[in-house]
Amino acid sequence: MESANSQKTHSGEWLKIGSVNDIPKLGARVVQTGEYDIAVFRTAADTIFALRDECPHKQGPLSQGIVQGDRVACPLHDWKINLESGNAVAPDVGCTATFPVKIENNTVFLSLQANEGCPNKQTT
């Protein structure tokens, strides 16, 4: 899976990943970091969210799920994960790390420094 000597991007740095239109509406694309994948979602309202591409349940790839409102349904067992907080929607519990994103001139930038708050943000 991992390339042997993947170079880490500096934390906090904004990484240009593509244009908003590269991500399908109500869909997601994957950013491969070598160590783990980040799923970048686009909602119906064109809001962009970035989450570690691992479901808190059994590590299902969230990028492959169906987006509805501000959540995604995991493709493996249909848990719903909130895109903004990374939290599983009750009654399921657990969370996945979220990453900062910004859009400038229709271009999406991502930071590889996970947001605080989710214990699942380890980068090992």
Next chain:
Amino acid sequence: MKEKLVLVGNGMAGVRALEELLKLAPDTYEITVFGEEPHPNYNRIMLSPVLAGEKTIDDIILNDAQWYKDNNITLHKGKKVETIDRLNQKVITADGLAVEYDRLIIGTGSQPIVLPLPGADLTGVLSFRDIADVDQMLDVSKKGKHAVVIGGGLLGLEAANGLMKQGMQVTVIHLMDRLMERQLDEKAALMLKKNLEESGMQFLMGAQTEAIIGKDRVEKVKMKDGSEIYTDLVVMAVGIRPNIELAKKARLHCVRGLVVNDTMQTYDPKIYAVGECVEHRGLTYGLVAPLFEMAKVCANHLAKLGIGLYQGSITSTKLKVTGIDLFSAGDFLGNENTEELVYQDESLGVYRKLIIEKDIVKGAVMYGDTVDGTWYFDLLRDQTNITDFRKTILFGQAHLGDSGHGEQDQVARLSDTSEICGCNGVCKGDIVDAIVKQKLFTLDDVRAHTKASSSCGSCTGLVESLLALTVGGDYSVAPHLKPMCGCTKFTHDEVRTTIKKQALKSVRAVMDFLEWDTDDGCSKCRPGMNYYLLCAWPEDNTDDYQSRFINERAHANIQKDGTYSVIPRMWGGETTPRELKALAEIAEKYEVPTVHVTGGQRIDFLGLKKETLPLIWGDLSKAGFVSGHAYGKAVRTVKTCVGKDWCRFGTQFSTQMGIDLEKLAWGSWMPHKFKLAVSGCPRNCAEATIKDFGVVAVDSGWELHVGGNGGVKVRATDFLCSVKTSEEVKEYCAAFMQLYREQAHYLERTAPWIERVGLSFVKEKIVDDENERKQLQERFLLSQKYAQIDPWAERAKGMDAHEFAPIIKVG
């Protein structure tokens, strides 16, 4: 600032509405609750087991003080609201406490009816409604020996049973000559009476009480016929009436109960009402299941989601007396337009009666063995046509060929460690625990909390039985026409008809036209709508890519580790050395981790990375392979045996027939997966009789079978008809597939579909009516023109490239 929400009545319905509201919109309101009783919210249903000594008050507390604290709810226990000042929007208690509201919920329940008899106010004359009543009964039972219960209905009998369990001698006085006349017919009532008498209960039937006599406490009961019964206690359980005193005083419109509309609002739209105090479409309810439905709708409205309407409920009843099994639902007496189906076995003490009108179940009474109660109740709610299993319906659902778990269905007898949900590994104990601790009352709740029955759904019946068993009596009543999902109030059929009628051509258009309640629908309804659209408009439908499950977007099966599997077609299960060589080379080239021969007679490459898919498909295309659609709600495989080509018993060329059928059917999207098989003789080596469409060759031609499947609930096919020629097999097959495509609900496989609509319906369209059959076939062939395009070849050439490549790679 938060809006203020006040609840009057700290009972089952009102607090349930709060719970539902907190789930939907936890921060919208500042909530205050008034309860006349000095207790937190408890499960009133369970007062019967408490009286019988089977449970304690602690066991039946639903929400303790901590819950109110955790949710920032101000609880005023032991405080009765006297006045609602609608002008100034506040409620005022007896002792002068006034609290303002923006919205108000009235959930004041009902009051037990007290017969206006002389002496009815004596000490020792009680009702059976709350903890205080039970405390007093328990108290008397310690000192006194004799009890009289007036009323032989559900409550009266549960009271009598409880008092007997506390060691008292109990006489039940009943005005009618039939016990529980609102739930039972004569036969069941007699069986019940006999059983209760055997346990020591005494009855005065058709008897009327004249007076209760005593100095300061009750001493005896005097009957109309002059006889007298000495007693230490009288429990009146003669009925309840909605508690609408407060509402009336506030000049809210009341008839029998406090009148509400379908969103649970009273005539003052700021004021909602739920529970037994309510009158909805002219009806009042006295069981929790409908009240919970009301609570859900009310909460939804309060959360300003505006989803869902309450449309009334059909209820069913069980009696919570240990050792007695009875069940009753719907119209159990019938009328001149109905028929009765009756099964009776005196010595086993089993009695079942179904009331049928035009082959639809209208009501049911069961005594002795009530395992199938939930099934009959479903048939009743869903208005299922029972023509095709009328003959066996009284023997229960296990008789319908649901082989796998017949024995297991006796859930009561299972141990706590027996697994109920095989998919998610959930045991009986886990489920019962969750039901009790998390206070679950509906199937959806259990699914959400335990995951049981949330995957393949084959254990749904078991989970429902467990719910019924654990909660006691009534747990959930779904409206009989179920909406597609929580995003809408429209049913599958309504959505389908609207798509046609309004010529809607996209998922968005359907959601807009039918005013979907959620912004984007959900993972349940969107794939369904997408399918209905492509079925309705084969020529000019645009597939909604994002409304497909990942498997159908990626044209491969997602595996547990996020890799994919690839299964090419192997027409009719036949292959050649050349094909096998090609497959072997491709598997080596891509270092496929596992090559497996599937249960569908073809070869599966497992463990491929998503990025590799278009590449491997390119090579497969070159070698002449197309997608096997093993991932789709689509035509899967056609299994065959070698038949007349080789087999000494073969009567027809079954392999060729299988290949022909697969060439006809491949590529078609379906409501659920669809499998076919062709066997060369009735020995049936291709297992054609557990397929959606099965063909069995016989000397004189072909037998056609429909509606079978393997899986957890094995169902053998129904015999459709025999035909002579291969052309006919194809014609019938195409027509059957199209009928299923046009009629079934999304994710309803042929077996449950046929059980819902009836085999007769299918025969009518396909066997009896040649014209209809030909038209169905034509429509199928038309849709195939647009469906038989190999998705793999297209993607190997670059279609949907974004699906298979990361947006960027870092590092």
